[in-house]
Amino acid sequence: MTSSELNSAANLHFPDKTDWLQKLALSSLGLGLLLIFISGFQAKGEVNFMVTGIALALVALLTYFFRTYLKTQPGVRINGIWLRSSTSRGLIAWVTGVFLTGFYVVLYWWPGLMTGLIRSIDPLSYFIRGIEADRWFLYGTFYTLAVVIMGVRALFKYRHSTYHIIRTLSVMFFQLVLAYLIPYFLILFNQPEFYPSYFWPLKYDYLFPGTVDYLIKTPGALGVFFVFWTAVISLIGVPVLTYFFGKRWYCSWVCGCGGLAETAGDPYRHLSDKSRKAWQWEVAIIYPVLGFIILTTLLLWVNSVTGGGILGGLSNGFSQTYGFFIGSIFSGVIGVGFYPIMGSRVWCRFGCPMAAYLGILQKHFSxxxxxxxxxxxxxxxxxxxxxxxxxxxxxxxxxxxxxxxxxxxxxxxxxxxxxxxxxxxxxxxxxxxxxxxxxxxxxxxxxxx
Structure with missing residues (x-):
């Protein structure tokens, strides 16, 4: 049977049920994204285009989700997921993957190309942080919007399950409040930027001697509290919570990486490789990553205690290597950019040191x-x-x-x-x-x- 015959057969079994309101919503979404894109063409940005584009896109998505899920009975329907181009590694999936990967590459290594977009959200940055926007504020804003708006989609889709409703609200809360508003409000009040929902070894530098020294020397008691919070949660809280609840208390309820995977990545969850070879690669990669960050942390502390007399700049080289290959390329470019091709948990499954740490505790002690x-x-x-x-x-x-x-x-x-x-x-x-x-x-x- 030819590909055209297969497509025809697929359409017979899964006809297009998109109604006029859904089509109008998708058209409005396209217009909103166009306005956001246009706002980046001017060096000083175009605030009106950015605000209008985001508002239009959000309203369009909410309308589409509302119409798509509430016109059917509650329940998970996975019919046809392997027949749609967007969710079966088809053309739409590859285009989406290239776009996401390209966005991360430009964000990390050519941020000057995003100057217009960055300047377009200056008013929001001044309101929340008291300073002008930068590329990381742009990224954090888009990231949080993705978790929140796709979280609403998850609430509609899984509305028949109290467990998933609460779990989705949890990841939305932790991303919006603890990983977005609180860190930026801290900057507004001249305090160190700190993300209370991220712990070592995922936020690997939080137990590095340089970060600890900086936080302790920060005027006021907040810096000392942040060091105490990180150490207690990472070394005591994580094992205790994992003993009672497994790694899900963090990976599926708190973590921002998991939050994006469970919301924006939900349409691609079935793409994860189930083969034994994939499992072997998982074991071969994720545990060395955990070992690397443990070794790096120890080397930095040895260097700090000895005043650099033993290792010199070697420990800093370890830190920079980890930050580039794991913190940037793996967790960002591959971890999110490959959603439409390899599934929503590429980073969590193959590279996250926190997942490895929690996984060891879950398997042997939980x-x-x-x-x-x-x-x-x-x-x-x-x-x-x-x-x-x-x-x-x-x-x-x-x-x-x-x-x-x-x-x-x-x-x-x-x-x-x-x-x-x-x-x-x-x-x-x-x-x-x-x-x-x-x-x-x-x-x-x-x-x-």
């Missing part, structure tokens, strides 16, 4: 697991297909085995798309973690029905 009821499984494959971390959930379900994987972020989507209620996210006694479902204690606390 009470968290996903239990399965193999007798009810019909092998539909929805759970594996929808797993953004590339876990073959169906295999565990068929065997009736609990899922205890270091890579699992506990998003709960596998349980949500299961038509038979085979999967449950649970926190139970540690001695029962690896037992088949039939032997799990009735004392377990089920937190996802």
């Amino acid at each position: 009470r968290f697991r996903i239990t399965t009821n193999g007798g009810q499984c019909i092998s539909c494959g929805n759970c594996s297909n929808y797993c953004e971390m590339g876990i073959d959930v169906r295999w565990y379900a068929q065997q009736g085995q609990p899922i205890i994987r270091s890579s699992c972020v506990g998003c709960g989507m596998c349980a949500t798309v299961c038509p038979r209620g085979v999967l449950n996210l649970e926190n139970g006694p540690r001695q029962d973690r690896f037992q088949p479902t039939a032997f799990i204690s009735s004392e377990n606390v089920r937190i996802l029905k």
Whole structure:
């Protein structure tokens, strides 16, 4: 069968149900994006075009989401995701991926090309921070808008699940308030810029001696509190919370990287590679990244204590190397730019040191697991297909085995798309973690029905 015949067959089974209001909303979105694009052509920016474009785009997206999801009954529908060009690595997906990747490349290495866009949001920057905008403020603003507006989409899409409603509201809150407003308000009041929702080793420099020294010497008590907060949460809070709730408390509820993946990246979650080779690459990359940042932190402290007499500039070289290859290229360019091609959790799965740290704790010390009821499984494959971390959930379900994987972020989507209620996210006694479902204690606390 030719490609044209396949497309014709696909259209017969999945006809275009876009109505006039949805088409009007998408047209308005295109106009809004055009106005945003035009605002960047002038060296001094064009505030009116930027404001109008953002407002028009937001209204258009809200209208489209409202119409798309509320004209159908509640429930997750994944029909046709492998037949759409935008979600099956087709032409639209590649164009989107090239655009996102190009945006990050220009942002990091040719920010002068974005001068017009940056100047267009100066009024907002002066209002929130008291200073003119820069490329990172532009990026933070667009990033936060993406999490919030696509979070609204997730609220519509998963409105039948209380768990996902609360989880989505959580990532929206932490990104908007703790990762956007609070850091910039701190600058407004002449305090150090600090992101309280990011911890070491993800925010790797927060425990570097230079950052610690800078924060401690900051006038007032806030700097000392920030150092205390980072150390306590990173070294004590993370293990304790992970013991009780698994890595999901952070990766799926708090982290900004996970927040973008769960909202803007949701249409691409099924693209994650489920092969054993991908799992081998995951193990081969993510743990060395964690080891690299631990080694870098230790070397910097040794250098600091010895006054640089032992290692000289070697430790700084480690830090700069990590910041360039991991902090910029991996987490930014690849981590987000490759959403439409490799799925929404490329960075979280293959490169994030925080995910590696949490994963070790989850697999060996946590009470968290996903239990399965193999007798009810019909092998539909929805759970594996929808797993953004590339876990073959169906295999565990068929065997009736609990899922205890270091890579699992506990998003709960596998349980949500299961038509038979085979999967449950649970926190139970540690001695029962690896037992088949039939032997799990009735004392377990089920937190996802």
